[in-house]
Every structure is written in C-alpha cells, then in structure tokens.
Amino acid sequence: MSSRIKIIDVGLGNIASIQNMLKKIGQDSDRMLEPTVKNSDIDLLILPGVGSYDYAMKKLNSGGWTEYIKELATDKKVQVMGICLGMQLLCDGSEEGDLSGLSLVPGHFKKFSSNGGADRLKVPHMGWNTVHYNERGSWMMDGHEDDPRYYFVHSYYYTHHQPTYVAGTTGYGVEYGSAIQNGNVFGFQFHPEKSHRFGMNLLRNVIKQLC
Amino acid sequence: MGDPINAIRIFNDKEVDELMVLDIVASKEGKEPDYRMIELFAGECFMPLCYGGGIKTMEQADRIFNMGVEKISIQTAAIENLGLIREVADKYGNQAVVISVDIKRTLFGGAKLYRSATSDTDKENWKSFLTRAVDAGAGEVLINAVDKDGTLSGPDLELIREANSELDIPLIALGGVSSLEDIRLAVEAGASAVAAGAFFVFHGPHRAVLITYPKYEELENLFLNGKNE
Numbered sequence: 001m002s003s004r005i006k007i008i009d010v011g012l013g014n015i016a017s018i019q020n021m022l023k024k025i026g027q028d029s030d031r032m033l034e035p036t037v038k039n040s041d042i043d044l045l046i047l048p049g050v051g052s053y054d055y056a057m058k059k060l061n062s063g064g065w066t067e068y069i070k071e072l073a074t075d076k077k078v079q080v081m082g083i084c085l086g087m088q089l090l091c092d093g094s095e096e097g098d099l100s101g102l103s104l105v106p107g108h109f110k111k112f113s114s115n116g117g118a119d120r121l122k123v124p125h126m127g128w129n130t131v132h133y134n135e136r137g138s139w140m141m142d143g144h145e146d147d148p149r150y151y152f153v154h155s156y157y158y159t160h161h162q163p164t165y166v167a168g169t170t171g172y173g174v175e176y177g178s179a180i181q182n183g184n185v186f187g188f189q190f191h192p193e194k195s196h197r198f199g200m201n202l203l204r205n206v207i208k209q210l211c
Numbered sequence: 212m213g214d215p216i217n218a219i220r221i222f223n224d225k226e227v228d229e230l231m232v233l234d235i236v237a238s239k240e241g242k243e244p245d246y247r248m249i250e251l252f253a254g255e256c257f258m259p260l261c262y263g264g265g266i267k268t269m270e271q272a273d274r275i276f277n278m279g280v281e282k283i284s285i286q287t288a289a290i291e292n293l294g295l296i297r298e299v300a301d302k303y304g305n306q307a308v309v310i311s312v313d314i315k316r317t318l319f320g321g322a323k324l325y326r327s328a329t330s331d332t333d334k335e336n337w338k339s340f341l342t343r344a345v346d347a348g349a350g351e352v353l354i355n356a357v358d359k360d361g362t363l364s365g366p367d368l369e370l371i372r373e374a375n376s377e378l379d380i381p382l383i384a385l386g387g388v389s390s391l392e393d394i395r396l397a398v399e400a401g402a403s404a405v406a407a408g409a410f411f412v413f414h415g416p417h418r419a420v421l422i423t424y425p426k427y428e429e430l431e432n433l434f435l436n437g438k439n440e
Contacts, residue, residue, distance in 0.1 A: 196227075
C-alpha cells in the first residue's frame with residue numbers, strides 16, 4: 001500500500017534523510033516523481049529544498065508542479081510542509097532570484113549581511129540554533145518546555161511587513177521567522193530531519209496534525 | 212573502535228551536533244568510497260553527516276549525496292584540481308562542500324600544506340590554496356593540524372587564528388583536542404566549530420574505547436561563563 005505522506009522528488013534536497021527520520025518515528029513515505037497524485041490520496045505533502053531559488057522554481061514550473069501544489073493547497077485537508085529552501089519556495093520570492101515563489105505564505109527572503117569587522121556574521125548561517133515558538137507555533141513545540149534546537153543551513157531569511165505568519169523565531173544577526181504557517185501550509189527554515197530528538201519530536205507533532 | 216554503526220547510534224542518543232566520517236585510507240590506497248558503509252551510516256544518522264575520503268569524480272559525489280549525506284569533504288582531489296569543488300558547489304550549493312586541508316608544522320614553526328595521500332608537503336602557501344578553494348565554491352574549511360592528530364595535546368591555536376583571519380566562511384578545527392577547555396580556546400581563536408575524534412572516543416591512559424560527548428548544558432556553560440564546571 002502506498003503511503004499518504006508524499007515527498008516531492010525533483011532533485012532538490014535530501015529526500016533520503018527525511019524518509020529515514022519518518023521511518024524512525026514509524027511513518028512510511030513515498031517519493032513523488034510526477035505531479036499526478038490525487039489530493040484525496042495525500043495527507044501530507046513535503047517540499048524539501050537545497051540549492052538556489054531560481055533553479056528550484058524552474059524545476060517546479062517546468063514539471064507542472066507549481067500549479068499542482070497551489071491547487072493541492074486549496075484543499076484544507078492536505079497539509080503542505082516546506083523544509084529549508086522548500087519553505088522559501090512557499091513564499092513570494094527571494095533576493096536570491098528573479099522568479100516568483102508559490103505565494104502560499106506571504107513573505108520575501110533577504111540575504112544576511114555579513115557586515116565586516118571582527119564579530120562579522122558568517123554566511124551561510126550554518127549550525128545549531130534555537131527556535132522560540134509563539135502562539136501560532138505552539139503545536140510545533142508540543143513536548144518541549146525550553147526552546148528546541150535545530151540544525152540550520154541558509155543564507156536568506158524570512159521577512160514580511162507584518163508578523164502574521166510567523167510561528168517561531170530565531171536570532172542570527174537579526175530576529176527572523178524560522179517557522180511560518182498560513183493555515184494548512186507551513187514551513188521550517190531549519191532541517192528537522194537532521195536535528196535528532198528535537199527534529200523527531202517536531203515531525204511527530206506534524207503527524208499529529210494530520211486528519 | 213568496533214562497530215561504527217553502533218557508534219552512530221550512541222552519537223544520536225548523545226545529541227551530537229554533527230558527524231564527519233573520514234575514510235583516511237581511501238585516497239592513499241586509491242580506493243573507491245565504501246558506498247555500502249556510507250549508506251548504512253546515512254540511514255542511522257539523525258544529525259548532519261559529512262563524508263570525506265576517496266572522492267574524485269562528480270559521479271561519486273552524486274551517489275553519496277543521494278544516500279542522504281549533506282556534505283562532502285574533499286582533500287586529495289582538490290589539491291590536484293579545484294574543478295571538482297566548483298562542480299559540486301554549483302549543483303549542491305556551497306554549504307555542501309568542505310575543503311579539507313592537512314597542515315604540518317616545519318622544524319622552524321612554519322606551516323605547510325601536507326598531502327596525506329603521498330605523505331609529502333606542497334610548495335603552495337596553504338593560505339593562498341585555501342583562498343583559491345573558497346573562490347572555487349567551498350563553503351566550509353576543515354583544518355587539521357596533523358602533528359596534533361590523535362595526540363590529545365591541545366589544538367594549534369596559532370594556526371586557527373591565522374586561518375580565521377583569512378576566511379569569511381565557517382572554520383572547523385581538528386587535531387589535539389583533549390578537554391572542554393581546549394574547545395573553548397579553539398573557538399576563542401576563531402574556530403566556528405571544533406571537531407574531535409580521540410577525545411570523544413577514547414578514555415583513560417590506555418585508550419579504552421568509551422564514547423562520551425559533552426552535555427548541551429556543559430557546552431552552553433562553557434561559552435556563556437567561559438569556564439568548564
């Protein structure tokens with residue numbers, strides 16, 4: 001039987017790692033190579049992502065994925081989760097590229113400025129950092145008392161003129177939204193699949209949300 | 212050190228920040244990476260995983276990334292030709308490529324780029340080599356003080372300071388770490404991360420194998436209070 005968790009496989013990002021961790025928490029998942037699966041057969045659609053913004057959007061646009069994902073997201077029974085660049089693709093766009101994103105969560109991405117000097121910020125933001133969840137993201141931190149830690153690798157950060165869609169924040173030179181949510185669409189700038197017990201717990205919380 | 216898969220499970224439990232698996236004989240013996248072993252590692256490793264050893268071609272790199280490895284570390288192939296670094300960075304991003312260098316101290320305290328595959332030193336200045344590797348697309352530098360490797364005699368802080376002043380990308384320092392205090396000093400000298408093998412794996416004067424790893428609170432205290440309690 002095929003699984004109701006699908007991971008978009010267009011050569012963006014580390015699908016094996018995500019599948020390994022889902023398996024560890026008792027969930028089967030399938031790679032999805034074509035945008036053909038009916039929404040009634042999907043509980044959770046995962047959009048992973050590593051690489052550059054335009055390269056990824058070109059892949060999604062040319063494969064018919066862009067329309068497919070937008071259409072799927074209108075079905076509120078399906079949860080759509082973006083990871084790392086995948087989260088950025090869910091938004092409107094990024095300084096990194098010229099192409100429009102999926103516009104499922106309002107927001108744009110700006111590059112961290114490394115600003116020179118002895119205390120210069122190293123870019124990419126790479127390594128472990130904490131996420132402070134707010135009310136919107138309270139379901140994401142179920143099971144933790146203190147702010148959980150996750151593994152990050154990115155050079156661009158989420159911005160929006162209002163904090164409406166921010167579910168959790170992280171500080172790296174600036175305080176920015178590292179977990180975002182708009183209804184059934186949400187994203188994480190960090191890699192839960194590489195954040196051992198914290199990431200496992202987050203994925204368990206995601207699974208609990210599924211209808 | 213026994214079964215490496217078992218070691219990875221223990222590292223998972225101990226919430227290790229990142230794992231590097233370096234096959235230090237693959238290049239020396241001209242061998243292919245051990246794909247079966249890498250796949251086993253990737254399947255069990257719920258933290259970032261970097262593999263290095265014997266990678267010479269893009270096909271090999273593709274195969275390793277597809278198994279669930281986040282980063283690859285390139286040393287021998289890069290000394291011969293930086294093209295591979297460029298190619299991997301273009302496809303997987305700079306964050307996926309670690310340039311690894313072995314640095315050997317000379318009798319007079321100078322520092323030389325050391326080729327572990329052939330056990331000789333290179334004429335090119337190590338800092339200019341690193342600059343070229345970063346320009347080619349490396350997103351992280353692993354600097355190994357070979358004279359310190361496995362000695363538990365403390366890191367080469369001067370080397371870390373010098374490397375850090377040249378670099379705008381994260382620097383991982385390897386070699387000589389024997390205590391939490393050494394880790395603090397290495398970070399103070401400019402390392403973004405400190406790697407250790409012997410310190411985490413061996414225990415006591417007879418080097419019994421006992422996998423240990425500092426608790427998060429210990430590391431947090433180390434950097435907040437500047438002391439190891």
